[in-house]
Amino acid sequence: MKAPRWKDILLFEDDRLVVVNKPTHISSLDERTAHKPSLLQMARAVHPGVILCHRLDKGTSGILVMALNEETYRHVSMQFEHRKVQKYYHALVEGIHKTGNMTVDLPIGIARNGLMRIDFSDGKEAVTHFNALEHFRHFTLMECQPVTGRTHQIRVHLQCRGMHIAHDLEYGGSIPYLSRIKRHYRLSEHQEETPMIRRMALHARRIVLSYGEGLNLDIEAPYPDDIRVMLKVLNKYDL
Secondary structure (H helix, E strand, C coil), X not given: CCCCCHHHHEEEECCCEEEEEECCCCECCCCCCCCCXXXXXXXXXXXXXXXXXXXXXXXXXXXXXXXXXXXXXXXXXXXXXXXXXXXXXXXXXXXXXXXXXXXXXXXXXXXXXCCEEECCCCCECCEEEEEEEEECCCEEEEEEEECCCCCCHHHHHHHCCCCCECCCHHHXXXXXXXXXXXXXXXXXXXXXXXXXXXXXXXXXXXXXXXXXXXXXXXXXXXXXXXXXXXXXXXXXXXX
16 A cells, blocks of 8 residues: 555644544554555654654554654653543444443453453453444444543444444444445446445544643544545435
8 A cells, every 4th residue: 555645644743743644554553564654654754753652553544643752752651541631533333323422331351363352350441432423324423432542442342232333344343335225226247346435434533632731732633535435425325
C-alpha cells in the first residue's frame, strides 16, 4: 500500500505534539516487513525524535497522538496511565441496538487462539461506555468510549453483548454487502459483489487530553472515505 502524504493526514501540530488521522491498513509501529510504511516511519521523516503516545490496531483508522520531546511524552503517558484521556471511537455495528449510555465492566484476557475474551479468572479490568448515535434498518452507528486500554477492548465488549462490528471477522462480524440492504439488488451473471467496506468499521473519532501545564487538546478526526461512503449508502438504502 502506498503511504499517504503527511500533510493529508496531519490534524494538529505545535512544538510539543503532533496528531494525525491514521489511515487503515498502516501500522502504528514498524512491521517486520521493512518495505511496508508505518506511521512512526512517516512521522520520523518529518520529526526525527517523535515518540508514539499510544497505538491503534492496523485495521483501525483515526486519531493517533505523538510527542515531540520526552517531557511531553511523560506527561501524556501519565494522562493515559491515570485514565484521564477521553477517547471516543465510532463503530458501525450490525443490527439495531437501542443502547443509551450502556457501560460494560468486564475483565479481558487472552484466549488460546490468540484473540481476546472475557476472562473472570485471569483477565484484567476493562471498562467501556457505549451510546447509539444513529440507527439504520440493519446497522447502528455506535459511539464507544474505552476507559481502560486493553487489547481489542471495544470489540470484545461489543461481542459479549451480542453486538459485532461490520467486517470484524475475528469477533463475530460479517462482510457487509449492499445486497443485504438494497431492495431488488441484482448482479450480472459474472459479476462479483464487493463489500461496502473492506475492513473493520472502527474509527478513532475524538480525543481529549492535557499535554502540558495549561495545554489541552480536544480534537476530532474526520471519517475516512470508506466509512463516509458506507454511511452515505446506509442513509440512502437502509433507513
